[in-house]
Amino acid sequence: SQQGEEDPQALSxxxxxxxxxxxxxxxxxxxxxxxRQNSGRGLVHLILIRSNEREKHSGRLRVTLDTSKxxxxxxxxxxxxxxxxSYFCATDLEEGNEKLTFGTGTRLTIIP
Amino acid sequence: GAGVSQSPSNKVTEKGKDVELxxxxxxxxxxxxxxxxxxxxxxxxxIYFQGNSAPDKSGLPSDRFSAERTGGSVSTLTIQRxxxxxxxxxxxxxxPPPRGRNQPQHFGDGTRLSIL
Numbered sequence: 735s736q737q738g739e740e741d742p743q744a745l746s747x748x749x750x751x752x753x754x755x756x757x758x759x760x761x762x763x764x765x766x767x768x769x770r771q772n773s774g775r776g777l778v779h780l781i782l783i784r785s786n787e788r789e790k791h792s793g794r795l796r797v798t799l800d801t802s803k804x805x806x807x808x809x810x811x812x813x814x815x816x817x818x819x820s821y822f823c824a825t826d827l828e829e830g831n832e833k834l835t836f837g838t839g840t841r842l843t844i845i846p
Numbered sequence: 847g848a849g850v851s852q853s854p855s856n857k858v859t860e861k862g863k864d865v866e867l868x869x870x871x872x873x874x875x876x877x878x879x880x881x882x883x884x885x886x887x888x889x890x891x892x893i894y895f896q897g898n899s900a901p902d903k904s905g906l907p908s909d910r911f912s913a914e915r916t917g918g919s920v921s922t923l924t925i926q927r928x929x930x931x932x933x934x935x936x937x938x939x940x941x942p943p944p945r946g947r948n949q950p951q952h953f954g955d956g957t958r959l960s961i962l
Contacts, residue, residue, distance in 0.1 A: 765948050776850070776937055776953030777889075784948060822888060826948075832877060832941070833902060834951060836889040 739837055740823060746843040753810045755840040757823030758803075764826045766799055767834065768808050771820045780808075780821075810842075818844045848872065850954035852938050858960045861930060867923045867957045871940030878921050879939045879951060880913055889937065895921065897943075925959075933961045 741756045757766070765784045769777040783790045783799045783806070790797045796809040810817055820841050824834040851870040859865055871878050876897045881889040891905040895915040906912070910928075915921040925932055935958050939951040 767950060769953075774955070776955045777939075777951075779950035779952070782948055782950060824889075832896065832949065833879060833891055833894045835891065836881075838888040 740821070740840040742840060743838070744841040744843070746845060747813060749813055749815055749844050749846050751813055753813050753817070753842055753844075755808045755821050755842070757806045757808070757837050759806075759823075759825050759835075759837075760804065761827060763801075766797075766806050767824045767826070768795075768797060768806075769822045769824060769836075771822065771839070773819075777822065813844045815844050815846050818842060850938055850940055850952050852936075852954035852957050854957055855955065856958045856960075858962065859928060860962050862927055864924065864926045865928055865959065867925075867936050867938075867959070869921045869923070869938030869940075869954060871919065871921070871938070872942075872952055873919075874942065875940035875952070876918070876943045877941040877949070877951075878915055879941075880921070880923050881937045881939070882907075883935045883937055883956070885934075892923070892936075928959075928961045930961045933959055935959070 739758050747753055763785055765782055767782045768780045770780055771777045781792045781795055781797050783797050794811045799806045820839045822839045823837045853868045878895045880892040883889050893913045894902040910926045913923045935956040937956040939953045941949040941951045
């Protein structure tokens with residue numbers, strides 16, 4: 735079964751608005767990563783947050799992590815048409831090797 | 847610099863045939879991963895190679911699936927006696943030597959496999 739579950743499964747917003755996606759997971763983690771996937775392409779790493787961090791920023795991206803609730807959120811501010819993609823969270827389990835377990839993804843559509 | 851390269855980009859084959867998918871990781875990356883992604887779904891872990899250690903094969907769905915990594919670089923994923931449910935995009939990723947296990951993975955664009 736999937737370690738991570740993203741919510742919502744799909745999201746459509748107007749260009750310029752903020753987009754928020756959530757990820758929940760089941761077991762203790764070492765770190766959590768967010769990836770973007772454009773249609774027909776591989777995944778691109780966006781940001782990594784360690785289990786002892788609560789918030790991280792990168793450009794228009796803001797990620798939060800709440801280990802007590804086993805959840806994370808990705809906020810994209812001032813969205814652009816080019817942000818249209820699927821977004822996945824991935825966890826590196828505390829007990830185990832470096833392999834990542836991916837969530838089911840959120841399909842984000844930015845309407846120009 | 848060059849990213850992760852996968853070939854072929856598309857493969858169509860008949861049920862029952864064997865297929866080989868190739869992955870060229872980024873030079874110097876010690877870790878290599880194979881994932882499977884069905885249409886509209888997340889990624890399913892298949893196998894993980896790290897340096898000279900024994901690979902983690904825990905995600906391979908059946909004994910028809912196998913993978914090799916020669917010389918710590920190029921990897922080949924082989925599917926024998928393909929079935930229609932094997933149709934998916936097969937993604938390869940690599941990451942640099944572990945430094946506290948906080949390494950992002952770098953993905954290729956995948957091989958889209960279609961079994962007729």
